[in-house]
Amino acid sequence: MIVPTSVLRLLGCAPLAASLAPLAPAQSKPVFTAEPTQNRAVFTKVPGTLTTSDAANGKPIYDVSCQSCHKNGVMGAPKVGDKATWAPRIAQGLDKLVSNSIKGYKGAKGMMPPKGGNPKLTDSQVRYAVEYMVQQSR
């Protein structure tokens, strides 16, 4: 039976009513700490430029969402650290790599799922992860 919180309050069960309340607005805490709006500003200022801190931000994102395929080259994914495989990809430019990673694409080697299959990632977080991968592979 579902008891409206107002009834619980009338019955003197205020603490119970209060404990039920947080169920309503599902609060999803962001998993990563990267601040999206700030990052976007930085990226438009210096398109295609890598900084060490951007790549450092990308490591935890890569660890969670990308390394399952990119660490060992699963499903044809370019292996991080394999310079020869990455060189022609890096030559496309960072923006192209990022947009392919956000939207996903099918290439000659396999299928890169949008955001690596993690739709919770913001575009900026994907960009950080790509920057990390590129930094490790050039």
Ligand code: HEC
């Ligand atoms: C399910 C496996 C899988 C996961 C997870 C995955 N990728 Fe990929 N990714 C691929 C495959 C396969 C390719 C190569 C497709 C091709 O070129 O044929 C690829 C290619 C790429 C490329 C090269 C794009 C280009 O234009 O050459 C980038 C950059 C990339 N992935 C970034 C990421 C990032 C960032 C993540 C995590 C957010 C991620 N990937 C997670 C499978 C994956």
